[in-house]
Amino acid sequence: MRVYSTLSKTKEPFVTVVPGQVGIYLCGPTVYKEAHIGHMVGPVIFDAIKRYLTHCGYKVKWVVNITDVDDKLINEANRRGVAMSQVAEENTADYLANLRSLGVDQIDAMPKATEHIEEIKSFVSDLIDKGFAYASGGDVFFDVAKDSQYGKLSNRSADEQQGEGGEAASKKRSPGDFALWKSAKPGEPSWDSPWGPGRPGWHIECSAMSRRLLGETFDIHGGGLDLVFPHHENEMAQSECCHGKPMVRYWLHNGLMRAASAGKVGGRSDREQTDKEQAGEATVDTKISRSKGAGGLADLIRRQTGERLRFFLLRTHYRTTIVFSEEGIQEAGVALDTFHRFFARWKRATGKDFYQLPRIASRSEGEIDPQGDPLLTEVAERRRGYLAKMDDDFNTGGAVSELFELLRVLNRYMDQHGLDQPAAASAEPLRSLERGVAALRELTALLGLFFQAPGLPDTEDQALVGKLVELLIELRTESRKKKDFATADRVRQGLASIGIQLEDRKDGTGWRIER
RNA sequence: GGCGCCGUAGCCAAGUGGCUAAGGCAGCGGAUUGCAAAUCCGCCACGCGUGGGUUCGACUCCCACCGGCGCCUCCA
Numbered sequence: 001m002r003v004y005s006t007l008s009k010t011k012e013p014f015v016t017v018v019p020g021q022v023g024i025y026l027c028g029p030t031v032y033k034e035a036h037i038g039h040m041v042g043p044v045i046f047d048a049i050k051r052y053l054t055h056c057g058y059k060v061k062w063v064v065n066i067t068d069v070d071d072k073l074i075n076e077a078n079r080r081g082v083a084m085s086q087v088a089e090e091n092t093a094d095y096l097a098n099l100r101s102l103g104v105d106q107i108d109a110m111p112k113a114t115e116h117i118e119e120i121k122s123f124v125s126d127l128i129d130k131g132f133a134y135a136s137g138g139d140v141f142f143d144v145a146k147d148s149q150y151g152k153l154s155n156r157s158a159d160e161q162q163g164e165g166g167e168a169a170s171k172k173r174s175p176g177d178f179a180l181w182k183s184a185k186p187g188e189p190s191w192d193s194p195w196g197p198g199r200p201g202w203h204i205e206c207s208a209m210s211r212r213l214l215g216e217t218f219d220i221h222g223g224g225l226d227l228v229f230p231h232h233e234n235e236m237a238q239s240e241c242c243h244g245k246p247m248v249r250y251w252l253h254n255g256l257m258r259a260a261s262a263g264k265v266g267g268r269s270d271r272e273q274t275d276k277e278q279a280g281e282a283t284v285d286t287k288i289s290r291s292k293g294a295g296g297l298a299d300l301i302r303r304q305t306g307e308r309l310r311f312f313l314l315r316t317h318y319r320t321t322i323v324f325s326e327e328g329i330q331e332a333g334v335a336l337d338t339f340h341r342f343f344a345r346w347k348r349a350t351g352k353d354f355y356q357l358p359r360i361a362s363r364s365e366g367e368i369d370p371q372g373d374p375l376l377t378e379v380a381e382r383r384r385g386y387l388a389k390m391d392d393d394f395n396t397g398g399a400v401s402e403l404f405e406l407l408r409v410l411n412r413y414m415d416q417h418g419l420d421q422p423a424a425a426s427a428e429p430l431r432s433l434e435r436g437v438a439a440l441r442e443l444t445a446l447l448g449l450f451f452q453a454p455g456l457p458d459t460e461d462q463a464l465v466g467k468l469v470e471l472l473i474e475l476r477t478e479s480r481k482k483k484d485f486a487t488a489d490r491v492r493q494g495l496a497s498i499g500i501q502l503e504d505r506k507d508g509t510g511w512r513i514e515r
Numbered sequence: 516g517g518c519g520c521c522g523u524a525g526c527c528a529a530g531u532g533g534c535u536a537a538g539g540c541a542g543c544g545g546a547u548u549g550c551a552a553a554u555c556c557g558c559c560a561c562g563c564g565u566g567g568g569u570u571c572g573a574c575u576c577c578c579a580c581c582g583g584c585g586c587c588u589c590c591a
Binding site: 040264385 | 584586
């Protein structure tokens with residue numbers, strides 16, 4: 001297995017700190033506003049990565065932090081006239097709900113900054129004691145000049161940093177120094193500390209919490225590409241100066257999501273647009289609006305389903321920029337439906353529910369010995385291809401292509417062996433098919449796909465629609481028998497025009513709702 | 516200005532120093548169907564932004580240029 005690390009800028013062999021175990025830390029959101037689609041990229045990708053590593057036999061611990069204290073949270077709380085904790089709680093709940101919809105359920109711990117204040121303070125104290133940080137007017141800064149390695153992740157030097165400026169700048173020894181602890185202004189949430197009341201700086205929480213949950217050196221640290229500098233650079237500086245050893249084996253950064261026009265979704269250009277609009281300035285008409293994904297992820301999920309979004313993200317390589325568009329997500333949905341149709345076909349043939357198939361728990365358990373069986377030979381080949389792609393820096397996009405090939409192999413086999421009529425089918429091909437489908441189940445599960453049947457919930461209205469459609473199908477079937485194709489076509493086309501597609505099969509007519 | 520990334524068919528998108536450059540969407544032809552839908556079969560980049568260079572050989576490495584994007588202040 002090979003993994004690309006931002007630090008070395010190359011793919012490196014994957015060797016963990018502790019054999020058989022993997023610790024992953026992913027930078028989570030600052031919960032000052034509801035989640036936008038860009039927030040979902042990392043969690044979805046790392047969810048798939050964890051599933052894969054687990055399948056390969058690793059014991060994986062995946063941590064995603066929640067930043068619940070920060071200037072933006074304070075501002076938002078003041079703007080709304082509520083407590084910072086309330087802002088944090090609401091947006092954390094929104095974030096978690098979105099993760100659930102996207103099938104992200106592999107996270108082992110979600111530490112919050114405000115619940116690790118003691119840990120953070122002692123981390124800061126250590127850095128001061130070791131001479132890497134200094135207190136100044138109630139703030140504590142990391143002394144960038146003391147770290148000879150500073151800049152190695154983002155490839156820049158300490159002395160050319162502009163720093164954040166503002167009033168804190170006058171307290172710094174050099175502009176590139178960054179805050180470990182920020183003194184509280186009147187009315188701001190604060191915690192007591194040896195340097196006076198205040199709150200943690202942005203980067204220190206990740207150093208403190210990752211150490212607590214994963215150790216001084218852990219395997220994978222992830223986040224969006226925009227976090228490389230300053231966040232991860234600073235995080236690494238703090239941790240490595242404090243511990244005198246490497247913080248992370250592999251730095252994995254996912255590409256950012258971009259709106260079709262230009263600019264990162266939810267990023268600076270988005271905010272600049274918003275600022276301009278609020279200031280009454282003219283904006284280009286290709287602007288990124290909240291409705292295009294910069295906000296309201298929950299709405300987007302409702303429109304498109306979490307599964308579609310998940311597949312949309314996983315179709316590409318995690319390091320590439322994804323251009324966000326509803327059309328693109330829609331197209332991903334069209335492709336996904338090919339799988340859904342196969343599941344329906346297979347259920348008609350065997351009575352078995354793809355979604356309820358037993359899980360293949362490990363890579364070794366999923367090994368296939370075709371023993372000359374032509375179908376299983378092909379299935380094994382696709383499975384090998386899939387795993388090889390995933391072994392190469394988690395190439396989910398490449399792996400997906402093998403999934404489509406596998407699907408075609410299975411459909412063709414059903415065609416050729418007439419497996420749609422189970423009564424007519426002999427047991428032998430059916431057994432091979434089932435083994436092939438088991439492989440499809442195994443490989444799609446690794447991407448976190450197909451854990452829940454799509455479609456609307458069963459309500460009385462739904463049942464009523466079903467009965468009406470069945471009635472129309474009955475009438476159409478009678479017309480067809482009488483060669484009254486005009487009437488038959490009116491029924492079929494009429495239903496099609498309202499999104500109900502009929503499918504004439506050998507054993508009768510079926511129907512499905514096209515979304 | 517500094518540090519980077521990207522540019523593969525109509526669209527989305529993997530990938531490799533040298534076999535026929537994955538897969539998806541759309542499209543076209545065929546099998547099937549009363550017609551459709553679904554499924555299957557076939558077609559769909561003599562070329563991988565442009566121009567040079569290295570090499571026996573590059574789309575893949577190097578340089579330049581053009582175009583798009585990110586970071587350098589908070590951002591997944």
